[in-house]
Amino acid sequence: MDVTIQHVNKTFGQTKVLHEIDLTIPSGRCVALIGPSGSGKTTLLRLIAGLEKVSSGSIHFGATEVTRVAPNQRGVTMLFQRPLLFPHLTVGQNVRLGMQAGHKQEVEQWLDRVGLTGRADAFVHELSGGEQQRASLARALASQPNFLLLDEPFSSLDLPRRRELRTLIRRLTEAQGVTTLFVTHDREEAMAMADYVYVMEQGHIIDQGKPVQLAEKSPFFGDGVHLNGEWYPLSEVKLVLRPTNDLQERVTITKELIQYGVRFYEVERDTEERLVVQTTETFEETMTAYIVRKEG
Amino acid sequence: MKPIFVKGLVGLVVLLPLIGILPSTFAFNPRLLDTLTTTITMIVAVTLLNHLIGYGAGKAIAFKTGRTTRLMELLISLPLFLPVLLLSFGLYLTWIRLGLADQFLGVLLVLLLPTLPYTIRIYTNGFQTLGEQMMEQMVLIEPNRFKRFFFLTGPMMRSSLQSVTLLVTVIALSQYALVTLIGGGVVRMIALEAFPLYSGNSLGAAKEATIWLIALPFWIYFVQLILFFIWVQLVRRLLDGRYDSARK
Numbered sequence: 001m002d003v004t005i006q007h008v009n010k011t012f013g014q015t016k017v018l019h020e021i022d023l024t025i026p027s028g029r030c031v032a033l034i035g036p037s038g039s040g041k042t043t044l045l046r047l048i049a050g051l052e053k054v055s056s057g058s059i060h061f062g063a064t065e066v067t068r069v070a071p072n073q074r075g076v077t078m079l080f081q082r083p084l085l086f087p088h089l090t091v092g093q094n095v096r097l098g099m100q101a102g103h104k105q106e107v108e109q110w111l112d113r114v115g116l117t118g119r120a121d122a123f124v125h126e127l128s129g130g131e132q133q134r135a136s137l138a139r140a141l142a143s144q145p146n147f148l149l150l151d152e153p154f155s156s157l158d159l160p161r162r163r164e165l166r167t168l169i170r171r172l173t174e175a176q177g178v179t180t181l182f183v184t185h186d187r188e189e190a191m192a193m194a195d196y197v198y199v200m201e202q203g204h205i206i207d208q209g210k211p212v213q214l215a216e217k218s219p220f221f222g223d224g225v226h227l228n229g230e231w232y233p234l235s236e237v238k239l240v241l242r243p244t245n246d247l248q249e250r251v252t253i254t255k256e257l258i259q260y261g262v263r264f265y266e267v268e269r270d271t272e273e274r275l276v277v278q279t280t281e282t283f284e285e286t287m288t289a290y291i292v293r294k295e296g
Numbered sequence: 297m298k299p300i301f302v303k304g305l306v307g308l309v310v311l312l313p314l315i316g317i318l319p320s321t322f323a324f325n326p327r328l329l330d331t332l333t334t335t336i337t338m339i340v341a342v343t344l345l346n347h348l349i350g351y352g353a354g355k356a357i358a359f360k361t362g363r364t365t366r367l368m369e370l371l372i373s374l375p376l377f378l379p380v381l382l383l384s385f386g387l388y389l390t391w392i393r394l395g396l397a398d399q400f401l402g403v404l405l406v407l408l409l410p411t412l413p414y415t416i417r418i419y420t421n422g423f424q425t426l427g428e429q430m431m432e433q434m435v436l437i438e439p440n441r442f443k444r445f446f447f448l449t450g451p452m453m454r455s456s457l458q459s460v461t462l463l464v465t466v467i468a469l470s471q472y473a474l475v476t477l478i479g480g481g482v483v484r485m486i487a488l489e490a491f492p493l494y495s496g497n498s499l500g501a502a503k504e505a506t507i508w509l510i511a512l513p514f515w516i517y518f519v520q521l522i523l524f525f526i527w528v529q530l531v532r533r534l535l536d537g538r539y540d541s542a543r544k
Binding site: 077 | 432437439447
């Protein structure tokens with residue numbers, strides 16, 4: 001079901017933290033709220049979950065207005081920054097807690113889906129941070145929510161675990177058709193996961209669009225490139241003299257930069273935008289190079 | 297300081313006072329039966345009231361901000377700053393007017409004075425340790441508040457619940473002045489039996505009464521250990537799907 005937020009304002013005491021927020025999350029889609037700390041994105045997420053009261057405006061889930069509905073009656077689940085599993089229960093019992101009814105086999109199926117096969121009887125403290133977050137995801141999705149809210153759930157994980165988990169979330173939410181809204185201040189995450197992005201600043205939505213559109217027009221999203229329609233952060237691409245695969249973009253070298261012993265080149269794209277890209281090769285200025293995706 | 301030394305010191309502090317008061321022989325005094333019944337009933341009632349009030353108040357103080365909450369916190373903590381006896385003198389006069397002096401209910405309410413501030417502190421710390429997000433996660437996962445307490449909050453607040461029960465038991469058992477003043481000798485708790493016996497040089501009888509002051513907290517501690525063990529096991533069994541109908 002679509003989620004519609006209309007003219008939502010939120011005030012804490014004398015401080016107005018959200019100003020006339022309007023946004024729509026289409027059913028089954030993944031939408032990102034991105035912006036710097038203190039921009040109001042987590043507050044908006046909490047309003048949608050019902051954990052904070054809206055000062056004015058309305059929130060609709062499908063045709064039903066849920067502005068004054070209690071959080072536990074909205075059919076919403078939330079993944080927080082920490083996994084928040086219950087330590088007196090095993091992993092399987094934690095997952096089962098999310099289900100209204102279900103057999104042990106279903107719990108095990110959910111654990112299989114998040115890569116925790118055979119860990120149903122383990123206690124929470126026996127899992128690593130990444131495994132705990134995956135168990136938490138299994139619990140959230142096992143409840144078959146209308147709506148999944150993610151409040152920077154990757155922030156406590158290292159980069160490889162973070163990538164692994166976001167791929168997993170995207171795959172599972174797509175398969176289940178769960179409408180997802182996630183909050184992040186990491187543009188790489190937003191670009192990699194979301195179908196649509198809202199950019200927030202100081203309680204206002206200052207920009208919105210598909211990741212590709214935002215990357216083209218917003219300096220906030222400038223640190224990345226599109227190769228064959230897919231967006232890649234600069235950390236995932238490199239410069240080469242000759243293209244090695246079909247994911248490539250031709251650029252012109254404008255300046256060489258060496259920082260901490262690592263070689264970078266400032267390059268100019270056809271759009272006249274300039275980027276700084278890492279490389280292992282040596283180029284000369286004005287030479288034509290190609291941006292390609294790093295292997296692996 | 298070496299851990300063994302600390303443990304030894306703590307053991308000595310706890311055990312040393314007990315050496316002199318343990319009776320060499322023990323015979324149950326039937327006269328104590330009524331007193332013991334009143335004492336146990338009083339402890340159970342005071343403990344339940346402490347849990348009921350402390351749970352809500354501790355949660356509010358832990359997660360709510362604002363001037364009113366801070367003022368309430370200060371008022372609740374007053375018995376920690378003012379001598380309890382002073383407050384009970386004031387209450388005594390009020391209780392006489394209300395007809396609560398020399399009544400079980402009057403003593404029960406006055407015993408909240410020395411116990412409730414600690415209970416609220418323990419619950420506040422317990423809730424703060426769990427954290428607001430954990431509480432919100434529980435709300436999102438289990439809509440029914442009784443089920444939520446049974447499956448999640450209760451077992452996770454286990455150490456706070458146990459500490460409150462034990463602390464309230466020990467404090468309530470030790471109140472001589474308050475029980476004498478408000479109970480007027482009509483409401484007899486075990487402290488009221490023991491203290492006059494010590495001052496009246498009936499050392500044997502005093503020691504026999506004292507044994508209950510030691511035994512009751514231990515007994516309550518072990519009973520609650522067993523109850524909590526059963527509680528957590530029951531929660532796990534229910535969640536393992538052995539009693540599906542009970543969860544629906």
